[in-house]
């Protein structure tokens with residue numbers, strides 16, 4: 360595995376590969392790699408000739424009072440994990456290279472990026488869209504792999520790719536869960552043992568919602584209320600939102616008739632967790 364830090368070097372590696380007719384599968388990450396990232400790397404390996412993983416904790420997608428400074432960083436451990444997955448290139452640019460002095464360009468994907476996460480993290484998706492667009496320009500992948508856990512992010516990125524005509528196929532891979540249902544996330548590392556136990560409430564609430572819909576409940580507000588009530592029983596949990604939306608437009612659904620996605624954001628102490636369940640019923 361080769362570690363590349365320079366943008367020029369990354370671009371010329373990608374150009375050479377593509378020149379030889381090889382496909383590049385790209386897994387963008389912010390590091391603190393876990394089993395969810397591994398599943399993305401394996402999916403990329405299955406479908407592409409070469410796998411590039413990027414690690415870049417993107418300052419532009421964190422709000423002023425968020426966890427940018429304390430976001431877990433473990434470059435050595437992450438590199439070792441990438442080696443085990445037989446990643447070809449680990450791309451680790453600096454913030455100065457990605458956002459050179461005088462940088463002014465922003466990308467907003469609206470209204471998709473305004474609601475749900477966007478309502479609680481105002482510039483989050485502009486930051487995500489900008490860095491993903493930059494990384495696509497640098498890594499030049501034919502396919503890019505994202506986890507379903509960040510559901511709204513996947514919808515925003517699909518829109519970005521369509522709107523800016525990026526020749527990149529977006530592959531969304533299923534959320535990888537712990538045995539008790541908690542979605543794998545780099546932020547799970549923040550949880551105390553008590554918090555870790557309390558965090559099970561997210562998956563349980565989504566299972567409850569799913570079961571009610573499967574049993575025929577069609578009033579979205581009623582299902583949402585049940586999920587909310589369930590989460591509120593957990594004293595450590597504070598709800599940011601519980602939503603039932605259309606899977607593509609992310610608009611709130613009133614009457615459930617087609618596919619929907621259950622989305623939630625819950626704070627367990629200082630740790631903010633998100634999760635979702637796509638129901639095609």
Ligand code: PAF
Nearest residue numbers: 387388389417487490509
């Ligand atoms: O999902 C993430 O880890 C980040 O949002 C991403 C896509 C790497 C952009 O910084």
